[in-house]
Amino acid sequence: SVFFSHISADMKYWYWFNNIQLSLFRFTVKRSFSTSHSSVDSKEVKKFQLLAHKWWDEEGEYAALHSMNDIRVPFIRDTLLSMSSNYHLGNPLSGIKILDVGCGGGLLSEPLGRLGASVTGIDPVEDNIRTADRHKSFDPVLDKRIQYKSSSLEEIVEESMETFDVIVASEVVEHVADLETFIKCCSQVLKPGGSLFVTTINKTQLSYVLGIVVAEKIMGIVPEGTHEWEKFVPPEELERVLESNGFSVKTVNGMLYNPLLGSWGWMESTSLNYAVHAVKSGAWGQSHPTDAPSETDIQQRSATAGTTG
Numbered sequence: 001s002v003f004f005s006h007i008s009a010d011m012k013y014w015y016w017f018n019n020i021q022l023s024l025f026r027f028t029v030k031r032s033f034s035t036s037h038s039s040v041d042s043k044e045v046k047k048f049q050l051l052a053h054k055w056w057d058e059e060g061e062y063a064a065l066h067s068m069n070d071i072r073v074p075f076i077r078d079t080l081l082s083m084s085s086n087y088h089l090g091n092p093l094s095g096i097k098i099l100d101v102g103c104g105g106g107l108l109s110e111p112l113g114r115l116g117a118s119v120t121g122i123d124p125v126e127d128n129i130r131t132a133d134r135h136k137s138f139d140p141v142l143d144k145r146i147q148y149k150s151s152s153l154e155e156i157v158e159e160s161m162e163t164f165d166v167i168v169a170s171e172v173v174e175h176v177a178d179l180e181t182f183i184k185c186c187s188q189v190l191k192p193g194g195s196l197f198v199t200t201i202n203k204t205q206l207s208y209v210l211g212i213v214v215a216e217k218i219m220g221i222v223p224e225g226t227h228e229w230e231k232f233v234p235p236e237e238l239e240r241v242l243e244s245n246g247f248s249v250k251t252v253n254g255m256l257y258n259p260l261l262g263s264w265g266w267m268e269s270t271s272l273n274y275a276v277h278a279v280k281s282g283a284w285g286q287s288h289p290t291d292a293p294s295e296t297d298i299q300q301r302s303a304t305a306g307t308t309g
Contacts (some may be wrong), residue, residue, distance in 0.1 A: 039182035040124045040152045044077065055105025056132050061223050063109050064257055065171065068199070071255065071264045072170055072275065073111045076197050079251070079277050080166065083195070091116025091192050098230045099164040099189060101153055103173035106132035106146070108279045111143040112168070120164070124216060126150040129186075170199045174231050179241055187245045192282020199275045203232035206271050221259055247278040 035041040058066045081092055088094045094116035100109045103121030105128055113136075114120045123129055136142040149156075167186050176182045186196055208229045215221040239249045255273035257264050274292050 003226050009279070028043045032121065037154060037156055038180045039176040039185065040154075047178055053127070053131060055128070056135055061106065062105075063262060064221055065104075067262050068257075068264050069108065071266065072108065072197075072199055073115075075169060075253070075275055075277075076112065076166070077115055079197075080195065085249070086117060087297070093117035096165045097163065098166040098168060099156070099160075101167060101169045101186070102175070103132060103148065104128050104263055104291070106135055108143055108168060108170055109146050109148075110136060110139075113142045115143070116276045117166075121146060121148045122153065122156055123153045124150065148222060153182060153189075157185050162189065162191050164190055164194060166190075166195045168196070168197045173198060173200045173225060173233050173238070176231075179233060179237075180245075181245075183241045185247045187247065187280055190280045194280050194281070194282070196242070197275070198237070198238065198278075201227070201232045201273055202270055203229065203234045204271050207208075207232055209283065210272060212245045215259075219259055221257075235274055238276060242276075242278045246281050248281060249276060249278045251277040 010062075018245060023128045054060045055062055080096065092115055093112065096117045098112055098113070098117045098119045100119055100121040103109050103123050104125075106121055108118045109121040109132065121129075121132060123132075129148045136146050136148075167190055169182075171188065173179060173182060190196060201211055211227060211232070212229055216224045216226060235252050239252070242249055251276045252270060254267040254270040255264055255275055256267045257273065
């Protein structure tokens with residue numbers, strides 16, 4: 001350029017060197033900002049990468065998650081139906097947009113899709129998404145109702161502010177790097193009055209003995225190393241974080257897995273596993289009943305609305 005023809009070689013070098021430094025600084029700052037507050041734990045990603053091809057083996061490592069659908073799907077369905085008088089026979093969740101965070105191979109996304117919901121499943125493990133995509137492609141109805149993305153929750157926030165009616169985070173929060181960031185992001189992508197469903201593991205001595213020692217090391221119900229007891233979340237802590245991010249906690253139910261029967265059931269104690277339903281503050285949530293449905297209500301709605309099959 002004309003400018004460079006009038007300055008010395010030293011000045012050219014100085015100008016070039018400083019621009020390179022500035023570019024590197026901007027890249028470093030941008031990278032630090034984008035990753036320092038991420039809820040994704042890279043160690044967890046590597047852990048689940050190794051099992052990505054086993055999601056749909058009902059007798060394999062994820063057998064307990066398959067059987068958990070027997071209680072978590074009705075819990076989500078009936079709670080949502082109790083909040084609205086409008087539902088479609090056979091497709092009771094029609095018109096509801098659900099974000100399944102940490103969807104894995106789609107074990108929860110698919111039954112929710114069969115109930116009529118429009119489901120977006122996200123997971124940071126690309127192989128999980130490939131497995132989920134492949135499995136739902138065998139069902140033309142699910143193929144239209146469900147879309148999967150290899151993405152973190154933080155990335156979804158950038159494009160989907162207050163987009164979803166419902167978020168499900170089942171067996172996820174005990175694997176995230178930053179619970180506060182995770183819940184804040186959930187609030188950001190959820191519509192006012194929208195519902196958040198969480199299932200996770202309490203941090204107790206009993207959960208260490210049964211969840212780590214027995215389940216992983218002795219019985220092999222889940223692969224050894226799947227969980228870290230230090231990352232288990234007490235319900236009191238989860239409730240505190242939810243309420244500080246604009247949620248109202250409506251239901252906290254204890255869950256129990258019977259490894260001999262391979263089945264789940266509800267219980268009063270939350271000392272092991274538990275499920276939470278919380279509602280983001282907003283007019284929609286305030287104008288509809290948000291208490292968990294009664295047993296009679298569940299039976300009546302299940303009879304008329306259909307099940308997951």
